[in-house]
Amino acid sequence: MNAYITSSSPLSVYKAYLNQFQRDFTTFLEMRSEEMVYSGRMVLTLMGRNILDDPSYRDCCHMWTLLPDSLRDLVFEGLVSASKVKSFKMPFYDPSEEEVKEIIRKEGSFQINNLEAHGFDIGHSNRDFISLQLHKAKTGQREAGCISFKEV
Template sequence: MEVGQVLHMNAGTGETSYSNNSHLQKKVISMTMPIIEEAMTNLYSSTSPSSLVIADLGCSSGHNSLFVVSELIKIVEKLRQKSGHQSPEIQVLLNDLPGNDFNTIFKSLPSFQKNLSSQLESKDAGPYFFSGVPGSFYGRLFMRKSLHFLHSSYSLHWLSQVPEQIENNKRNIYMASTSPPNVPKAYHSQFQRDFSTFLKCRAEEMVTGGRMVLTFMGRKSEDPTKKDGSNSMWELLAMALNDMLSKGLINEEKMDSFNIPHYTPSLSEVKSEIVEEGSFSIDRLEFSEINRSTYYKEYNHSNISEIAANSIRAVAESLLVSHFGDGIIEKVFSRSCIFSYLGVQVP
């Protein structure tokens, strides 16, 4: 599987689109805003730049794509007014894999800019320039020493490829309690290679004194096979696929060769790679937790289980279609085990 050519969140604004099923991701961004503001404040206070280049890696599409950009611009405007400086020109670079729905982002820009202008106190703020940058962030994306501020949220847990030599991970699609010992080791090794490459590339692209804020889907335990939010999600999908296998709806070879290119690191694993690679110092390294079951129950909706299933579908459909074909999608997401996501019962 060529992950860079296959993986993308569901496009558009329909019922199963990422745009309509990424409220949890927005909640995560909102939780990290104090850290984002602190990082931008430190950057601006030390440089007072006349121009800023901001990159958002793994921007996806929909409501969240420009949310952090809007907040960053407001932060910069507040800082420059406080210091009495002229508003800096800001270039915004939006990155995701080539299959991302960039068109939806670009179509939303006129209304975004109009809405942003109405929220800013100063009428001479900006100007702001927006560009899409398709490509994998596990390689170079930008010119040397060109970035001042980089943000990435809910993206770096995706790997550049499915780990090699895990053919014996039969009936599983990820690391599970029944996976052979070599499987979690292979996933961890792939994460180490990928994150180290990411850091090396960004070190080339960022100016001296630049700031990064990276938010991972992570795990508490040092045991990667221990059931948590992400493991539970993939185990439920595996249950649905195995149910289809038992009924002859998919073949055994396809089932046994499908694995998710996804790894949720622990805090110590993230720190270890940053220290080992050596290009960046760590200002803050924190763990926050969202209880998914509680989160979904916040919705006043008659079918919470369907919302949860659509959330899985919005991120996993492209991988499933590439491997199994599009004929299985409606069937796999109608399996009863998907609708019991994280203990949320079917009404």
């Protein structure tokens, strides 16, 4: 009953999400290239992943972990059918830097002037519970203040 890519997802699910992201991002770049002025620049901010070898690794998607639990609760309470939950998928794909670069190169309208990746801690680090509670506000401030950007 996962609504997004997880470590238990088959390779075919990963490939389907990747193919859809490639099509969507390519279309996005094509449309933006028509709007750009000569020598214009574009700054993009994307959520991505740092792990290249395991596309199911969710280093950026902790926000999705509560969704399947909530959907299971709705099924348990009889408010939603299990078949509807099983058919629901989050259309979210977190590309690696290499995947983003490859799509931009293949599309051909833009060149990458600068590409930076920024990590952030959303409270899932190895801190113990008491320490996490004491630093909850700081963790929230770090999360809210974190911006990743890609310039193409």
